[in-house]
């Protein structure tokens with residue numbers, strides 16, 4: 001297929017006097033991390049396929065400030081957050097979708113106190129809504145049919161923001177066998193990356209947190225782990241690789257699973 | 266009889282007064298924290314109190330301890346009625362004041378109390394076994410050494426004393442109703458003591474029975490009064506504080522860290538945005554204010570109430586990803602440390618020595634206040650940076666706590682102090698901070714933010 005994938009930029013649309021329906025907030029990981037870029041691309045393809053009127057900020061986007069704030073650096077958080085809010089308000093952004101739970105949480109729950117009020121959805125919810133409204137159909141008999149898939153609840157989508165059903169509904173559509181991990185939903189176990197842990201060495205201990213989670217995943221017997229956070233994906237992939245199971249267990253984002261299932265290339 | 270009445274009144278009034286003072290001290294200690302308004306949306310707050318405090322909703326995530334704990338809790342609530350009667354009897358020198366006033370309800374109420382007490386006794390024994398024989402993991406972490414473990418066992422034994430009191434008091438009474446109906450009026454059938462009483466005490470004569478009855482009565486009220494004076498130094502304080510603590514628990518999203526308007530406004534004026542741009546910049550020579558928390562004075566009062574409410578159950582620690590992978594961080598320890606520190610500060614304030622007043626104002630200060638307090642120590646003497654740095658902010662502890670304690674908030678406040686006021690913190694974080702500040706991204710990379718779009722087609 002030779003579809004021309006479009007990624008409109010906010011600035012270009014504004015110059016043409018247009019306001020897109022929704023802003024796709026890509027985030028640092030989605031922009032720079034090689035693995036997360038694949039998720040960004042997959043989600044962009046879905047947005048294109050479903051003819052969603054969207055745009056990205058491109059160079060005008062900055063880190064939301066989540067890791068700085070949670071590390072304790074309120075100055076850096078405020079600087080980047082206020083800058084983003086200036087940009088978002090300038091473009092009169094009303095609705096934002098992002099594939100990163102940390103960006104999602106900060107935009108949704110923390111920007112209002114700084115003067116940034118938007119309707120923010122995570123791509124998990126957005127995808128589920130596309131399916132519910134019939135804009136996106138998951139093809140039957142896809143590559144995942146009959147496969148054992150498990151889902152890793154990210155802290156900031158699950159426990160912090162209470163979204164447990166949307167990802168599971170999407171996975172059920174893929175015609176696979178969904179197995180739950182022992183610690184799931186409200187009891188989900190962290191991958192170890194949050195709270196700015198991603199950006200430093202672990203404190204002394206007997207084990208890395210991602211290994212604790214990986215062991216549980218391996219115990220579940222699933223061959224595919226679905227996640228919806230770029231940091232979880234990195235952590236779990238590291239865990240699977242460290243356990244030398246990278247050929248048996250695949251770690252994917254929900255958007256990637258849909259793209260692969262539907263053969264969107 | 267009169268002598269007993271006077272003795273009862275003196276003991277009860279003295280011990281209640283003493284307990285009142287101890288509770289006032291705790292209230293004072295809690296209020297050493299910063300003010301925080303947590304009164305919005307009262308209907309939702311009451312709903313939480315009913316579901317989570319009264320209904321013990323969050324306990325039921327772990328069914329075995331939940332059911333056992335519920336027996337003790339229900340017995341505790343129900344026994345309050347009997348306690349009321351004991352107080353009336355004691356002060357006015359009457360016997361079983363309610364018995365002839367509420368008719369058939371009386372044996373129903375007493376029977377309920379008896380059945381619940383029986384279940385509570387089973388639960389207490391199981392808890393003692395779980396704690397001391399089975400050694401359930403979460404009850405034996407390093408922070409549980411010594412006093413916390415003794416405390417937990419003392420309470421369980423106290424529980425057994427209370428129940429023993431009820432058995433003796435009611436059981437002997439039932440027997441006395443047979444041998445001395447003149448003084449011990451018939452009260453109707455009691456679910457347990459009506460058969461257990463004769464079984465245990467049936468062989469005794471009236472005099473002996475009276476002694477057993479009084480023993481049970483005094484054991485019961487004595488244990489209650491002792492408990493009341495013991496609670497302030499015990500994790501058992503949660504039987505009172507769980508209710509207000511649930512009421513005042515934050516209602517906004519867990520995902521929201523408390524904003525710091527002072528920093529926000531400063532950054533706004535630096536960036537020349539909003540109303541802050543017009544506001545006058547603070548004079549350059551002014552001492553930089555401290556940000557974040559290094560002591561109880563800069564935590565909020567709710568953080569300190571959280572600490573006093575902690576039951577030391579370790580549900581938080583047992584789900585903490587850092588703790589389970591061998592890191593030093595234990596959210597329960599964070600709460601216990603805050604309480605210990607509040608106790609230390611409170612005790613120093615009570616002793617009133619001027620060595621606990623900041624040196625600059627020592628000469629002029631009349632008494633120790635939270636503004637002038639200084640003992641050269643801080644919360645960092647209790648909580649190490651290593652612990653603070655290990656937290657992933659996963660909120661598992663917040664979710665797990667049955668009494669709505671938030672151990673994450675003080676952790677993050679102390680991180681703020683370390684970074685903002687002490688300009689310290691893990692050095693690995695520095696490149697992340699500078700990169701966000703200079704490049705708007707967590708990593709310092711040469712690529713453009715939208716480079717990924719080029720490879721799309």
Ligand code: SF4
Pocket residue numbers: 581584585586587588594595596655656657658659660661662663672673
């Ligand atoms: S938020 Fe921090 S302290 Fe609480 S469970 Fe998670 S890692 Fe542990």
Ligand code: SF4
Pocket residue numbers: 574575576577578579580581582596597600665666667668670672
């Ligand atoms: S903070 Fe809550 S969960 Fe943790 S030990 Fe205390 S009462 Fe238990």
